[in-house]
Amino acid sequence: MPPPVDPRALEHCAQQIALAGRELGALGWTPATSSNFSMRLDATHAAVTRSGRDKGRLGANDILVVGLAGRVVGSDATPSAETALHVQVYRRFPAAGAVLHTHSRQQTVASRLFARAGVVRFEGWELQKAIAGTRSHEGVLELPVFPNSQDMADLERAVDGWLDAGKPLHGYLIDGHGIYAWGRDMPEARRHLEAFDFLLGCEMDLLRLEERRP
Amino acid sequence: MPPPVDPRALEHCAQQIALAGRELGALGWTPATSSNFSMRLDATHAAVTRSGRDKGRLGANDILVVGLAGRVVGSDATPSAETALHVQVYRRFPAAGAVLHTHSRQQTVASRLFARAGVVRFEGWELQKAIAGTRSHEGVLELPVFPNSQDMADLERAVDGWLDAGKPLHGYLIDGHGIYAWGRDMPEARRHLEAFDFLLGCEMDLLRLEERRP
Amino acid sequence: MPPPVDPRALEHCAQQIALAGRELGALGWTPATSSNFSMRLDATHAAVTRSGRDKGRLGANDILVVGLAGRVVGSDATPSAETALHVQVYRRFPAAGAVLHTHSRQQTVASRLFARAGVVRFEGWELQKAIAGTRSHEGVLELPVFPNSQDMADLERAVDGWLDAGKPLHGYLIDGHGIYAWGRDMPEARRHLEAFDFLLGCEMDLLRLEERRP
Amino acid sequence: MPPPVDPRALEHCAQQIALAGRELGALGWTPATSSNFSMRLDATHAAVTRSGRDKGRLGANDILVVGLAGRVVGSDATPSAETALHVQVYRRFPAAGAVLHTHSRQQTVASRLFARAGVVRFEGWELQKAIAGTRSHEGVLELPVFPNSQDMADLERAVDGWLDAGKPLHGYLIDGHGIYAWGRDMPEARRHLEAFDFLLGCEMDLLRLEERRP
Numbered sequence: 001m002p003p004p005v006d007p008r009a010l011e012h013c014a015q016q017i018a019l020a021g022r023e024l025g026a027l028g029w030t031p032a033t034s035s036n037f038s039m040r041l042d043a044t045h046a047a048v049t050r051s052g053r054d055k056g057r058l059g060a061n062d063i064l065v066v067g068l069a070g071r072v073v074g075s076d077a078t079p080s081a082e083t084a085l086h087v088q089v090y091r092r093f094p095a096a097g098a099v100l101h102t103h104s105r106q107q108t109v110a111s112r113l114f115a116r117a118g119v120v121r122f123e124g125w126e127l128q129k130a131i132a133g134t135r136s137h138e139g140v141l142e143l144p145v146f147p148n149s150q151d152m153a154d155l156e157r158a159v160d161g162w163l164d165a166g167k168p169l170h171g172y173l174i175d176g177h178g179i180y181a182w183g184r185d186m187p188e189a190r191r192h193l194e195a196f197d198f199l200l201g202c203e204m205d206l207l208r209l210e211e212r213r214p
Numbered sequence: 215m216p217p218p219v220d221p222r223a224l225e226h227c228a229q230q231i232a233l234a235g236r237e238l239g240a241l242g243w244t245p246a247t248s249s250n251f252s253m254r255l256d257a258t259h260a261a262v263t264r265s266g267r268d269k270g271r272l273g274a275n276d277i278l279v280v281g282l283a284g285r286v287v288g289s290d291a292t293p294s295a296e297t298a299l300h301v302q303v304y305r306r307f308p309a310a311g312a313v314l315h316t317h318s319r320q321q322t323v324a325s326r327l328f329a330r331a332g333v334v335r336f337e338g339w340e341l342q343k344a345i346a347g348t349r350s351h352e353g354v355l356e357l358p359v360f361p362n363s364q365d366m367a368d369l370e371r372a373v374d375g376w377l378d379a380g381k382p383l384h385g386y387l388i389d390g391h392g393i394y395a396w397g398r399d400m401p402e403a404r405r406h407l408e409a410f411d412f413l414l415g416c417e418m419d420l421l422r423l424e425e426r427r428p
Numbered sequence: 429m430p431p432p433v434d435p436r437a438l439e440h441c442a443q444q445i446a447l448a449g450r451e452l453g454a455l456g457w458t459p460a461t462s463s464n465f466s467m468r469l470d471a472t473h474a475a476v477t478r479s480g481r482d483k484g485r486l487g488a489n490d491i492l493v494v495g496l497a498g499r500v501v502g503s504d505a506t507p508s509a510e511t512a513l514h515v516q517v518y519r520r521f522p523a524a525g526a527v528l529h530t531h532s533r534q535q536t537v538a539s540r541l542f543a544r545a546g547v548v549r550f551e552g553w554e555l556q557k558a559i560a561g562t563r564s565h566e567g568v569l570e571l572p573v574f575p576n577s578q579d580m581a582d583l584e585r586a587v588d589g590w591l592d593a594g595k596p597l598h599g600y601l602i603d604g605h606g607i608y609a610w611g612r613d614m615p616e617a618r619r620h621l622e623a624f625d626f627l628l629g630c631e632m633d634l635l636r637l638e639e640r641r642p
Numbered sequence: 643m644p645p646p647v648d649p650r651a652l653e654h655c656a657q658q659i660a661l662a663g664r665e666l667g668a669l670g671w672t673p674a675t676s677s678n679f680s681m682r683l684d685a686t687h688a689a690v691t692r693s694g695r696d697k698g699r700l701g702a703n704d705i706l707v708v709g710l711a712g713r714v715v716g717s718d719a720t721p722s723a724e725t726a727l728h729v730q731v732y733r734r735f736p737a738a739g740a741v742l743h744t745h746s747r748q749q750t751v752a753s754r755l756f757a758r759a760g761v762v763r764f765e766g767w768e769l770q771k772a773i774a775g776t777r778s779h780e781g782v783l784e785l786p787v788f789p790n791s792q793d794m795a796d797l798e799r800a801v802d803g804w805l806d807a808g809k810p811l812h813g814y815l816i817d818g819h820g821i822y823a824w825g826r827d828m829p830e831a832r833r834h835l836e837a838f839d840f841l842l843g844c845e846m847d848l849l850r851l852e853e854r855r856p
Binding site (some may be wrong): 031032033034054082103105106108109110113114115117148150174175177182204207208210 | 464521522552553554555558563564566609619620622623626629630633634637639640642
């Protein structure tokens with residue numbers, strides 16, 4: 001039985017996810033078959049990548065349809081355990097249309113480096129304006145770092161805790177693991193992911209150099 | 215009403231700008247739809263990229279014609295706010311034919327690192343000779359760093375102040391933001407931009423290593 | 429006389445090895461004609477790259493058939509001296525189907541940096557799960573570093589010593605030299621190699637930054 | 643009047659030089675139209691790149707024929723000032739068939755970092771074996787660093803001084819400038835250049851990390 005979604009919407013999402021996979025894979029952000037990507041299909045479904053595939057070479061069979069509680073529909077295949085974190089974003093952010101989870105080296109290193117502080121605070125970077133709703137380099141943009149866990153419920157609770165405290169959230173790091181970023185559509189999700197990766201790289205370069213500042 | 219410029223000149227500039235965008239984008243110098251590029255069309259007009267486009271995938275519709283005071287002609291579209299800085303270069307340097315504004319990570323990190331000093335001084339690098347008019351590695355090449363502002367008039371004043379003091383200017387950094395570089399045509403602007411990026415990378419590598427010099 | 433192996437198996441392995449060579453070469457992991465790759469052909473033979481070839485441009489003539497004692501069969505050509513280390517893996521790990529030996533800069537630098545300790549201990553990285561049999565980021569994954577020698581028998585003894593002590597082995601570094609990694613087939617060997625390279629890069633980045641941890 | 647050399651040899655050299663330019667340019671080793679390449683044509687002539695061209699896009703017109711004293715033959719074009727250093731290699735090393743001069747960032751930074759010591763000493767790296775005649779990682783491979791000068795005669799004297807002292811020479815750095823490397827043919831020159839670049843990168847990484855060695 002095919003999943004109860006518009007087949008053209010599914011086809012369109014699968015193509016955009018495969019393209020994102022090829023381009024992010026070529027940047028080395030999906031090492032060793034890690035990472036996963038998703039897009040919202042409609043009010044109650046999302047398309048998400050299967051576990052363990054090479055994200056640089058995704059085909060139509062590597063995309064599953066899930067309900068927003070995280071259960072696969074129309075297939076016996078197993079989705080990634082991390083599907084729970086993707087659907088959490090769609091539930092909590094009704095405008096979110098695409099979620100990207102990657103593991104570039106600098107995302108991963110930053111997640112360890114800032115784990116004790118629990119947050120990365122970006123300030124004074126023009127590229128903060130790449131995050132939707134940010135209009136100046138003068139404010140502070142926060143990217144939280146949550147402790148890693150093999151139990152997705154722990155991670156869901158950490159995300160809920162941040163949001164329930166009323167703080168803005170555009171993405172998050174998981175300690176030793178990688179980043180989640182999202183947007184209203186795939187181009188905005190890509191722009192947010194790229195901006196966070198760039199800003200993390202800049203922050204760490206500056207940490208290395210700061211004591212030699214002329 | 216089409217803009218009052220030679221359509222072949224506009225077509226030619228649009229192609230060169232799109233090519234520069236693809237090549238600089240592939241280097242990662244235009245993260246998250248940032249950066250903008252322009253070329254002089256004639257004594258009173260320039261072609262400049264629209265705001266918010268992916269600079270690696272520019273099409274003919276992504277280029278606007280502006281007068282040298284920065285107003286769009288022949289279109290209702292909004293040019294980048296930073297258009298003001300492009301046309302300032304064309305006004306103050308009659309020989310300038312192309313202006314490139316990019317945000318590579320090392321341009322951005324250097325802009326923060328050297329902001330307090332207000333200038334990067336290159337000395338002893340053979341590649342200083344890539345800047346037009348420089349004939350030896352022995353002189354000092356200065357690249358100023360101006361404070362960032364969301365008000366372009368502040369940045370214009372900083373550039374004017376430097377030039378009115380009679381100091382040579384081949385490009386400049388904006389703190390936390392990126393670089394502007396230009397040349398008599400697109401190849402020279404590319405060569406200048408590439409040389410500054412290379413020299414900034416070298417200076418920062420040397421800062422990291424200097425205390426371990428054998 | 430052709431080697432006593434299934435010609436289709438040999439052809440299939442040669443293609444997979446050439447593809448791995450092109451892709452790993454493009455990453456800069458096989459500098460200056462270094463590195464070698466192999467695949468198991470059957471219970472008593474393996475296909476291995478010839479010495480001194482550019483690993484990014486391997487042709488059918490650049491693959492030799494060897495017995496599991498390391499002697500070439502069906503050809504007068506000389507295999508790489510390091511063939512001895514490839515066949516040792518096939519003898520000691522009956523499930524191993526592919527062995528990759530590369531020299532990326534970070535593999536090489538890590539091999540020097542951790543030589544005195546004799547081992548790299550990975551802990552707290554989600555990507556440890558890319559190594560077959562690892563289910564959590566919470567355990568410790570060990571990658572030993574053996575002293576370099578131009579006598580392959582010295583290296584074989586070091587590997588045997590580690591295994592005879594009953595410790596798990598998924599790959600190893602050789603001091604100042606590079607890495608060996610393997611898997612049940614080429615995709616798993618590639619995933620293991622990529623995971624070790626990524627983890628080594630992360631560990632070294634963290635070492636550089638740790639004292640500046642916020 | 644065409645140059646007095648075998649036109650097929652010239653054509654063959656021009657193709658190899660253009661290919662090297664494209665591949666080294668793509669690595670970022672020829673920034674801002676810097677760098678130059680040459681090949682020996684016969685006992686008394688060499689083919690060398692013209693000054694100021696983009697080394698990633700060399701055409702047939704970008705190659706000049708010079709005698710081994712450095713004078714252009716069969717053309718009115720000006721060769722690179724650095725032609726003097728290319729022909730010096732062909733005069734002093736009768737077996738040399740190709741000379742490559744590039745400016746990768748790590749070649750340039752290393753040239754500054756090791757200028758005071760006047761030499762880089764490589765020891766304990768397996769990749770030293772990529773240099774012709776080196777059979778083990780155990781010896782010391784020396785790469786001298788000569789002071790930069792806009793007068794090529796100064797640089798020629800520095801090279802002659804090293805050689806006249808009876809020391810082996812496989813390449814050299816010029817302070818703040820870049821590297822020269824050569825080989826009996828283009829593949830060997832490429833292998834030597836790639837090995838020196840790799841080893842310089844490894845040495846500098848190790849310098850950065852050494853005090854944190856576990």
